[in-house]
Amino acid sequence: MTQTTARTSGPSVLMRLRAIATSFLARRILKALATIFIVVSLTFGLVRLMPGNPIETYTFELMSQYNMSYQEARDQAAALMDVNLDAPLYQQYFEYLGKLLKGDLGNSYRSKGTSVVSYIKQFLPWTVFSVGTSLLISFTLGVTLGMLMAYRRESWLDHILSTIASLASAIPNYLIAIMLIVVFGVQLKWFNVTKMRGSLSPGMTPGFTWEFFADAFYHAALPITVYVLTTVGTWMLSMKSSTVQTLEEDYVTVARARGLSDGRIMTSYVGRNASLPLFTQLAISIGFVVGGSILIEQMFVYQGIGQQLFKAINARDYAVMQGIFLVITISVVVANLIADLLYGVLDPRIRSGKE
Amino acid sequence: MTINDGLLVMTKTVLEVDNLSVEFPARRGLVKAVRNVSFQLYEGEALALIGESGSGKTTLGLSLVRLLPKTARIREGRILYRKDGEEQDVLLLSREGLRAFRWRECAMVFQGAQNAFNPVLRIEDQFIDTARAHGIRDKDKVRAEARELLRRVHLDPDRVLKSFPHELSGGMRQRVLIALGLLLKPQIVILDEPTTALDILTQRSVIEVLRSVRDEFKFSLIFISHDLSLAAELADRVATVYAGKIVEIGNVFDIFEKPRHPYTQGLTQTVPTVTGELRELISIPGSPPDLIEPPKGCAFNPRCPYASERCRQEQPPLEEVGDGQFAACWNWREITERKPL
Numbered sequence: 001m002t003q004t005t006a007r008t009s010g011p012s013v014l015m016r017l018r019a020i021a022t023s024f025l026a027r028r029i030l031k032a033l034a035t036i037f038i039v040v041s042l043t044f045g046l047v048r049l050m051p052g053n054p055i056e057t058y059t060f061e062l063m064s065q066y067n068m069s070y071q072e073a074r075d076q077a078a079a080l081m082d083v084n085l086d087a088p089l090y091q092q093y094f095e096y097l098g099k100l101l102k103g104d105l106g107n108s109y110r111s112k113g114t115s116v117v118s119y120i121k122q123f124l125p126w127t128v129f130s131v132g133t134s135l136l137i138s139f140t141l142g143v144t145l146g147m148l149m150a151y152r153r154e155s156w157l158d159h160i161l162s163t164i165a166s167l168a169s170a171i172p173n174y175l176i177a178i179m180l181i182v183v184f185g186v187q188l189k190w191f192n193v194t195k196m197r198g199s200l201s202p203g204m205t206p207g208f209t210w211e212f213f214a215d216a217f218y219h220a221a222l223p224i225t226v227y228v229l230t231t232v233g234t235w236m237l238s239m240k241s242s243t244v245q246t247l248e249e250d251y252v253t254v255a256r257a258r259g260l261s262d263g264r265i266m267t268s269y270v271g272r273n274a275s276l277p278l279f280t281q282l283a284i285s286i287g288f289v290v291g292g293s294i295l296i297e298q299m300f301v302y303q304g305i306g307q308q309l310f311k312a313i314n315a316r317d318y319a320v321m322q323g324i325f326l327v328i329t330i331s332v333v334v335a336n337l338i339a340d341l342l343y344g345v346l347d348p349r350i351r352s353g354k355e
Numbered sequence: 356m357t358i359n360d361g362l363l364v365m366t367k368t369v370l371e372v373d374n375l376s377v378e379f380p381a382r383r384g385l386v387k388a389v390r391n392v393s394f395q396l397y398e399g400e401a402l403a404l405i406g407e408s409g410s411g412k413t414t415l416g417l418s419l420v421r422l423l424p425k426t427a428r429i430r431e432g433r434i435l436y437r438k439d440g441e442e443q444d445v446l447l448l449s450r451e452g453l454r455a456f457r458w459r460e461c462a463m464v465f466q467g468a469q470n471a472f473n474p475v476l477r478i479e480d481q482f483i484d485t486a487r488a489h490g491i492r493d494k495d496k497v498r499a500e501a502r503e504l505l506r507r508v509h510l511d512p513d514r515v516l517k518s519f520p521h522e523l524s525g526g527m528r529q530r531v532l533i534a535l536g537l538l539l540k541p542q543i544v545i546l547d548e549p550t551t552a553l554d555i556l557t558q559r560s561v562i563e564v565l566r567s568v569r570d571e572f573k574f575s576l577i578f579i580s581h582d583l584s585l586a587a588e589l590a591d592r593v594a595t596v597y598a599g600k601i602v603e604i605g606n607v608f609d610i611f612e613k614p615r616h617p618y619t620q621g622l623t624q625t626v627p628t629v630t631g632e633l634r635e636l637i638s639i640p641g642s643p644p645d646l647i648e649p650p651k652g653c654a655f656n657p658r659c660p661y662a663s664e665r666c667r668q669e670q671p672p673l674e675e676v677g678d679g680q681f682a683a684c685w686n687w688r689e690i691t692e693r694k695p696l
């Protein structure tokens with residue numbers, strides 16, 4: 001009796017396990033978690049491989065700023081940071097992992113008492129806002145212009161736009177930022193670079209007011225412009241080549257033969273199919289929101305997470321660096337996951353393949 | 356209404372192609388894909404266009420609905436469409452007029468229709484799309500109509516309507532496209548090699564389907580194929596196309612029993628083999644002509660066992676060789692019996 005139940009429950013548990021292992025979603029999530037774990041561990045090691053450490057960096061800062069002696073400065077730095085960097089590395093590592101599992105990213109070494117989580121909460125939204133907005137603008141603009149180029153293939157418009165697109169995507173974003181500041185800000189004085197610094201004007205309180213949004217956009221305008229200028233070209237060229245290919249498809253010719261209007265063909269037949277591969281790219285670029293912002297936020301003094309990462313690296317603030325890298329990792333991994341799932345939703349051929 | 360008995364006087368013309376020439380610019384010169392083609396399509400008849408690969412059949416078919424590739428140029432000619440006593444030149448239609456003409460008046464089912472459907476839309480939506488483009492907004496009515504048509508082509512409407520194109524087999528897609536072609540009850544249906552990509556059994560079923568829907572809906576059919584035996588099953592009249600020209604046209608019995616053009620004769624003498632492709636290779640020695648510089652005189656002369664000096668110099672006109680049968684051959688009188696090429 002007991003034997004039979006054991007026998008029947010055995011395979012069913014096994015089968016359920018196998019079902020989980022073979023389920024597409026479960027597999028992807030497991031893979032994502034593994035990726036995050038590996039990157040977290042690597043980050044932990046790598047930040048500590050950088051020359052110098054938080055206490056030393058701060059010590060030298062104090063020495064040069066306040067003319068302290070080395071010993072004096074070092075004592076003060078060590079007192080401030082309250083971290084034991086002499087503990088064995090594995091001990092620090094497991095301590096870090098243990099806290100991480102509880103959602104505790106530790107405190108900033110430099111600003112005592114400020115938790116890394118609160119840091120991220122304070123600065124990440126600005127980066128997400130500025131880079132997110134630019135991604136949206138860039139994607140929409142790129143897709144529209146790319147389709148236009150494909151429809152007017154070989155016309156002067158296509159040639160001009162192609163040239164601009166390749167140029168724009170070839171110039172590094174910090175160069176465009178410098179050009180923007182130097183040429184339009186300083187030389188031509190089209191806008192006041194100093195006033196546009198920061199993510200909000202002093203005294204502005206966040207809230208659902210028109211002034212707040214206007215101010216937020218005003219301060220984000222320059223970073224957004226740079227992000228859009230440097231990414232729109234890639235979208236344009238991808239969309240153009242994808243559209244050119246789609247226009248050759250039989251179903252587009254058949255749609256014409258069916259007497260569908262040009263507008264309907266352009267949106268539901270050409271546009272929808274041609275933009276499919278771009279949605280994967282879009283999701284992946286969302287993952288690079290933070291990474292792409294480091295230099296630009298620094299240059300425009302925009303108070304986002306990128307600028308904080310820059311500061312944390314300079315101060316060797318391991319806790320903050322680890323926290324921000326964790327955010328980057330998670331966003332890349334999650335974006336990839338979303339990209340895969342999204343593609344399945346948008347493209348029925350893949351949807352049924354996975355079921 | 357059949358015209359096999361030669362009662363052509365009784366029938367109305369729905370489409371008249373008059374001296375149509377289509378060219379493609381190529382590096383070496385102009386590819387003359389369709390050369391001075393004229394023919395008439397009668398109400399309710401099935402006309403087969405038969406010819407070797409590259410003879411210009413598809414180009415001819417595409418020009419009837421003006422869906423030629425961008426590079427193609429219609430050098431001359433008229434395509435007159437007649438309905439309810441009115442006549443329009445398809446080549447002169449406005450953008451909107453052309454859009455309305457397509458599918459509602461003349462539906463074209465393409466060669467290799469495997470990718471004829473938008474991969475991201477359900478079949479149902481593509482039926483509704485088509486109807487809406489022609490001003491029919493009642494979705495339920497369209498759905499009901501689509502169901503009926505799908506049943507006519509031996510498909511399960513419930514399953515097919517909810518499917519995405521990739522979920523259907525090639526033969527199913529072909530039949531769905533035929534059903535879609537009949538949705539607006541067009542006066543003319545053009546089928547370009549509707550069975551080429553299919554296996555023998557599916558070919559048979561598509562042919563059966565075509566036969567039965569034709570009996571029911573009474574549209575005029577232009578059937579493009581390189582396979583004469585298929586044409587024999589469906590067509591009332593047959594036109595053979597060689598090097599962009601119609602070289603012979605007549606009713607199906609005459610074309611089979613007493614072809615007057617050596618090319619037609621070659622096609623009818625083909626040895627039936629399992630695959631259509633092989634048959635062509637066996638039948639007519641020599642290779643298809645260069646369409647950039649077609650041979651002087653009759654384009655078929657280098658491959659023709661009857662070729663005389665005149666054939667190498669002068670192009671033969673299409674002349675009446677029998678009751679409603681026309682052939683473009685100087686020596687058609689000699690071609691009375693079957694003679695191996």
Ligand SMILES: Nc1ncnc2c1ncn2[C@@H]1O[C@H](COP(=O)(O)OP(=O)(O)OP(=O)(O)O)[C@@H](O)[C@H]1O
Pocket residue numbers: 379380381386388406407408409410411412413414415424426466581646
């Ligand atoms: N887009 C194009 N550009 C240049 N030449 C073309 C183009 N389409 C067709 N042609 C040429 O026109 C000629 C006729 O081609 P077409 O497709 O009409 O032949 P077909 O009789 O339909 O052949 P098949 O039986 O293989 O379908 C061929 O010589 C082909 O090379």
Ligand SMILES: [Mg+2]
Pocket residue numbers: 412413414466547
């Ligand atoms: Mg063809």
